[in-house]
Amino acid sequence: MTRTIEELIPDYIRGLPFYVPGKPIEEVERELKIHAVKLASNENPLGPSPKAMEAARAVLGDSNRYPDGGTHALRHKLAVLRGVTPEEIFVGLGSSEIIDLASRVLLRAGLQGLTSVGSYAPFSVAIRASGAELVLVPQRNFTFDLKAMVKAITPKTAIVYLANPNNPTGTAFDAKQFDEFLGGVPDGVLVVLDEAYIHYALSVDLRHSEAAYHKRKNLLILRTFSKVYGLAGLRIGYAIGQPELVTAMNKLKTPFNTSGVAQAAALAALDDQEHVTRCIETNATERSRLSAGLTKLGLRPVPSETNFLFIPVGPEAKEISDELLHKGVIVRPLGWMGLPEAIRISVGTAEENDKCLLAMSQILTKRAGKSEFATR
Numbered sequence: 001m002t003r004t005i006e007e008l009i010p011d012y013i014r015g016l017p018f019y020v021p022g023k024p025i026e027e028v029e030r031e032l033k034i035h036a037v038k039l040a041s042n043e044n045p046l047g048p049s050p051k052a053m054e055a056a057r058a059v060l061g062d063s064n065r066y067p068d069g070g071t072h073a074l075r076h077k078l079a080v081l082r083g084v085t086p087e088e089i090f091v092g093l094g095s096s097e098i099i100d101l102a103s104r105v106l107l108r109a110g111l112q113g114l115t116s117v118g119s120y121a122p123f124s125v126a127i128r129a130s131g132a133e134l135v136l137v138p139q140r141n142f143t144f145d146l147k148a149m150v151k152a153i154t155p156k157t158a159i160v161y162l163a164n165p166n167n168p169t170g171t172a173f174d175a176k177q178f179d180e181f182l183g184g185v186p187d188g189v190l191v192v193l194d195e196a197y198i199h200y201a202l203s204v205d206l207r208h209s210e211a212a213y214h215k216r217k218n219l220l221i222l223r224t225f226s227k228v229y230g231l232a233g234l235r236i237g238y239a240i241g242q243p244e245l246v247t248a249m250n251k252l253k254t255p256f257n258t259s260g261v262a263q264a265a266a267l268a269a270l271d272d273q274e275h276v277t278r279c280i281e282t283n284a285t286e287r288s289r290l291s292a293g294l295t296k297l298g299l300r301p302v303p304s305e306t307n308f309l310f311i312p313v314g315p316e317a318k319e320i321s322d323e324l325l326h327k328g329v330i331v332r333p334l335g336w337m338g339l340p341e342a343i344r345i346s347v348g349t350a351e352e353n354d355k356c357l358l359a360m361s362q363i364l365t366k367r368a369g370k371s372e373f374a375t376r
């Protein structure tokens, strides 16, 4: 046989883009020999809850044992908190795993998965990796055009991905808009509603999706412990969905997807409301301050419902990101997300945000001087 392994890789997988992670801080510091701050991956700058760290440490010594593959304690606790049964909770290796599993369960060649331009890139990857057709609907003013998305549904559509609030644009839709959207989606189409940043969205009702789920079961709600709970490095998230879908995802997941340390930390994090409140409040204060500072520099950050700012800066977005990097501020240029004229800056601590504002001010002043010189 003359077939090569490479030939076995289907075209729809060969054509997939790589996920571009934010540059690790250590790498930047080593390469550029500078002290850097990372405002590139929408992490929680205040760290995990002290209670979660204590709980994680307490079970480290059990690491010779496999974890509870059924995540019994966490599913039961989440079920009580979210008003559903444990059979409606799926615990995943971050919400990333669940984004992928939903497509793997429901999509195949001949079907369509729908999402929006300017949304979280792994949605498109999950759809394409299943062999299904990816259908992208344009955004309006950096928000989902929910009406156009309903119109784009065809008999072949099996799944629609939404992030509320959205990454990378930071915008959110409200309960009324969502209900109207859901009203137009047939029962046989699953809506994956990714609420990774929902705690930061002060204008969105935290419990609305649950209420919507009780009325329409074609919803899969995604939450993560990576953002407000500060556990991104431990990789744990969960979904609420109908038991049949949860069962199918459980069949496809790897047997021990989440570690015992992550499960223990997540359980304890749910009990530390004080930490959650502090993170939400600090983010709101710093988000306003960073946004005001950037606006003062002549930039136009899009009003954000998240822990990051989306800033359309024009064709020099990549250069500006590189210049920030050389000044020790790691941000995200968004070309790989299909938005080459924008950058995304995560909200950091007051000190980190000050460093970012100072660097941006120096860069823009230098650029203004140069362009003045060039046009003179």
Ligand SMILES: Cc1ncc(COP(=O)(O)O)c(C=O)c1O
Binding pocket: 041, 042, 093, 094, 095, 096, 097, 120, 163, 166, 167, 194, 196, 223, 224, 225, 226, 232, 235, 236, 237
């Ligand atoms: C919208 C959205 N969904 C999901 C994720 C992935 O989160 P997790 O760490 O739970 O895999 C992210 C991460 O940044 C995100 O922005």
